[in-house]
Amino acid sequence: MSKNDYRARVTRMLIRKAFTALLGEKPIQSITVKELCLKAGINRGTFYAHYMDIYDLLEKMEDEMTADFKKSLEPLLSTRDKELTPLNITTGVFQCLKDNADICTVTLGPYGDKEFAARLIQIGQEKCVETYTRYFEDATPRQIEYFYAFVSAGCIGVLEKWLAEGMAGSAQEIAALTEDIMMSGIGCLKGQGA
Structure with missing residues (x-):
């Protein structure tokens, strides 16, 4: 890496x-x-050497996060392995988000871009629905689609709560809690987890 590349980074x-x-x-x-x-x-000229404006900066940060998100999920979502479970997927998602905590805070925090959350949800939809179809063999395609919509919205809510708490707890711990809620619903509050 050259000295200029390092400085730019x-x-x-x-x-x-x-x-x-x-x-x-x-x-x-x-x-x-x-x-x-x-x-x-830094001076303004330096800023403009990298970005057109504040919105360009946000867009580039979101693009980077999306690329990282896709890259981290690819090994999970490209597998045909029967052992791929909602917990594996959820753990991968939360780990990627924790690895990109600063960008998550920007995009999903109180002043963030809510459309970005919707784009993240769409990234893994096809493969998650495929996995849920294998995992829940008796469910109809419509039930699976609604389940995905419910779970993904819930995961965004859990992520927002996790962010508000400074991402205390490991990605695996939050994923396990999320899976317990997904699989047991209100029963997880009564100690009747999956």
């Missing part, structure tokens, strides 16, 4: 870190390039 990291901090405080519409640069310790 460090600069982008500083910009993203400052952006994440600002987006935790206020909505994107209220963030200016000037205050972002001040917080990142």
